[in-house]
Amino acid sequence: MIEHLDLRVNGARLHVARTGHGRPLVLLHGWPEFWLTWEPVMTRLAGRFQLIAPDLRGFGDSDKPDGPFGAPEHAVDMLALLDGLGLGQVGLVGHDIGGGVMQALARLAPARLTGLFFFDFMYPGVGPRMATPDRLSEIWYTSFHLTDLAPALVGASPETIRIYVTHFLRHWAFRPETFDDVLEAFVANFQKPGNVAGGFAAYRATATSRLAMMKGEAPALPPILLPTCVRWAEHDPLFPYAWTDRLGETFPDLDLALFPGVGHFPHREDPDHASAEIAAFFGA
Template sequence: MPHRHPLPGPRPLPDLPGVRHRHVDADGVRLHLAEAGQGVPLLLLHGFPQHWYAWRKVIPLLSGEFRLLCLDLPGFGWSEAPRHGYTTDDRAHLVLAALDRLGLPRVGLVGHDWGAWTGFELALRAPERFTGLLALNMTHPWPRQRALLGTAWRFWYTALLEYPGVGRRVVRHRPGLLGHLLRRATAAEHPWPAQELAEYVSAGSTPEAARAAERLHWGFVVRDIPRLALGRFNRRRLTVPTLLLGGEQDPVIRPSLLSPAGVPADELRTEVLPGCGHFLPHERPEAVAEAVRRLLSCA
């Protein structure tokens, strides 16, 4: 079991050498920030059902070259869980507010899963704030409709999470679901350490995180899915240099969803890593670190 140390709040933090912890006031919402290294600032946004510790294998690989800013999204990890504010628009607003509070006008951006979806919104909304976007295990906002319809069934588990008043109870009282989602989405050759799996299940099933999970998924249903269905993203152009990295064995975000064909973007490249599933920061941290270096070398 990794050594843990306290931060104001109900749960102790996993310990990772060289990582500093603090809270940042983002427009009135206290967001937890795990920070490591020095140099060019690089913001890292985790996915579901994780928190900043999702980057534990990536941090040692990049902390000698970048100032790593691993932000817990609202309601997850050690960030405050506000009553409202879980749509993609809300998350993007809070992230930008956090960057303002930190005095960072421009950063590199890495996002995984929901963090990557938030990253696309950030890059579209405020392109001047980001030198590049590395999106991991997430489709871009312009997937081909045929590919989207052909893979929609793979999101079956979201039906258990998204409905108001129901999703939070499922997560809270059936925490084994989170462990199942983590295990099934990872390639067999990259198993989770038992302690790390237990950390995400424990953190993700607190009352605050369970409510955040429900509202995050419901926000996607009522706001983002209609935008995708109506082609609203086609009116927006991606100008931030972007690399989209996927896993060949990802059971949710299939490689067919990553095609850059017809995407309104100045520079969007996609790569699929063989033998990998949905959690590239865990399964292939060295590939994630190398992708960061390639993407931001000319920034």
């Protein structure tokens, strides 16, 4: 059974879904998601791990930020959450925006982490490739989310939210039916007050750093030395597998492999395979 907690940490109320027993793993979602994206993995691993899936600030039933709120800020939230839950060391699992939070947390408090498990995500080695002409039709939303129009237009009605969220959940998945069984829950989630703008706050926070990366001017960051596993989707229209070529520069202790037959959401598209890979990496 999955239990739901509300904890006040770092000046905000964060909602957390938790189940299982054993070594703790924290599961960090991307956009347009919230804790529920991890439910299939949580149910499969509950007999071997304690699974903790927070709604990042701005998402789900967690408090909303007052303005831009990016990976460094989320990392401080997550560190406070570990303290609030009385957890010493945890493994991290995530993708998309959650992958950015993982990198920030690994630099903020590496001693609190036993390892990092990523599905598709952005990292410094992607560099200017993100903005090459053939990618513009995929990354348009990252600029749209910076505008004042975005929350007003997307959040104009329940139907506009449904159209927008459904587009990404189906377009980014190689198996477009992946979210059909929970689509109403995802749409209802983004209809809650503040959740459209709350999700966009992550994009607003990274606008400057994303532009610097696209221009090849991002500052060099030290490598993250924690044991790292990356399972990158074969058919992600957003993050091509070719972008894994420089992962070793950021993660020297790297276990990288292709995740076949899935798109941007491996954890949801093939939860049996995803759960097996997570368990193998964290030693269960």
